[in-house]
Amino acid sequence: MTAINFAVIGYGGMGSYHIHNIMPNENERIHVVGTYDISGERQKISSQHKHKIYHSLEEVLTDETIEAVLIATPNDSHKDLAIQALKVGKHVVCEKPVTMNVEELDEVLKVAKETGQTFMVHQNRRWDPDFLITRELYKKQQIGELFQIESRVQGANGIPGDWRHELKHGGGMLLDWGVHLLDQLLFLVDSRIEKVSADLSYILGDEVDDGFITYIIFENGIRAIIEVGTTNYTKLPRWYLKGTQGTAVIQDWDLSGEMIVDSGKKNIQAPKPIQAGVGLTKTMAPPSEEATETVALPKVTAEYDTFYKNFYKVVREQAEPVVKNEEVRQVMVLIEEIFKAAKR
Ligand code: NAD
Incomplete structure (x- = not known):
């Protein structure tokens, strides 16, 4: 095995x-030779870790010992860096969002095709345990057939860093967190999209969105609400999933939550009306005790090393990539549609 x-x-x-937390798990397959960063300060920190320091992109691209590059720069630089690396025969792992838009991505994919080099996007949140639980529920129908998916991430700290506030660098939360949640959604639901509506938020007064909400209707009838917020002092559950035989809640990345499922018992008592505020309701009363059961969420094993293990196999053995460029493209198409829907 040659790394x-x-x-x-x-x-x-x-x-x-990547260098300190992901790549070391795969050190038989992946070997980090050095880093290139335009910031002198970051170069200094990298050199303290005994990496070779490249002082220009050209130095990286002309180093024949380098077979692949990881692009982890602000979003607007991904396209040019990827194209230059592919053209000199390097394989490329690119951070998300792959590019600023579909047009840029198509330029990159054209060069990848022409050169025959591997180009793979790090859509790492496909291996998040909370997503794996959702996928398990979806596939095994543990709450029946899923018909409504609500997927949210909400923070209270605004947009982080510097370039994420700027349009020219591809800032904003739709490109930043949206791309993860939408990638998960399209990886989950195997159906074409029929309709998209959306709204972006600009609460913080930035030129880019500090959050968004989108409502997506799939041809197979599934509805999805995807929401990202950075002005939420308290938050809604990470996942709220409605199925024909139950409802599941995954509260957070700590995987707390539960499924409330139909008990299947016959001849159960009708739910009793409850006092609700100043009125009475049977519609909004909880189901009678025998009608439902509370079940623990399924256990899943997250294999964090899947990405680079697979990248190695794609490069060395022409294996099928776990993140396919056509899937990444579909997500970019959807992001463009959300921007358009929000404008409408
Ligand atoms: P960052 O600002 O912390 O780091 C970017 C670095 O790139 C900086 O050190 C900067 O000096 C350097 N840089 C800028 N332009 C450069 C260029 N042309 N050549 C070389 N170096 C350059 O940003 P970040 O949070 O690390 O984000 C980087 C990328 O990683 C973004 O695309 C972001 O969306 C992505 N990201 C992905 C995940 C994930 O979970 N997959 C998480 C965070 C960030």
Whole structure:
């Protein structure tokens, strides 16, 4: 087994996370040779970790020992960096969002095709345990057939960092967190999209969205509400899933939550009306005790090393990629549709 020699372009938050937290799990297959960052300060920090420091992109691209690059720079630089690397025969792992739009992505994919080099996007949240639970519920129909999916991430700290506030760098939460939640959604639901409505929020007064909400209707009838917020001092559950035989809640990344499912018992008592505020309701009363059961969420195993393990196999053995470029493209198409729907 010969490890793939990598240079990391962009040694910021995510570039260093790859090097220190993800790539070491795969050190038989992935070997980090060095880093290139335009910031002298980041170069200095990288050199403290004994990485080779590249002082220009050209130095990376002309280093024949480098087989692949990881692009972990602000979003607007992904396209040009990817194209230049592919053209000199390097394989590319690119951070999300792959590019600023579909047109840019198509340019990259054209070069990847022409050069025959591997181009793979790090859609890592396909291996998030909360998503794996949702996928398990969907596939095994543990709450019946899913017909409504609500997927949310909500924080109280506004848009982080610097470039994420700027349109020219591809800032904003739809491109930042939206791309993860939409990738999960399209990876989950195997159906074409019929209708999209959306609204972006600008509560913080930035030129880019600090959050959004979109309502998506699939041809197979599934409805999805996807929401990202950065001005939420308290939050709604990470996942709220409605099925024909139950409802599941996954509260957070700590995987707390439960499923309330139809008990299947016959001849149960009708729910009793309850006092609700100053009125009475049977419609909004909880189901009678025998009608439902509370069940623990399924256990899942998250294999965090899947991405680079697969990347190695794609490069060395022409295996099928776990993140396919056509899937990534579909997500970018949807993001463009959400921007348009919000404008409408
Ligand atoms: P960051 O600002 O922390 O780091 C970016 C680094 O790139 C900085 O050190 C900067 O100096 C450097 N840089 C900028 N332009 C460069 C260029 N042309 N060449 C070389 N270096 C350059 O940003 P970040 O949070 O690390 O985000 C980087 C990328 O990673 C973004 O595309 C972001 O969306 C993605 N990201 C992905 C995840 C994930 O979970 N997959 C999480 C965070 C960030």
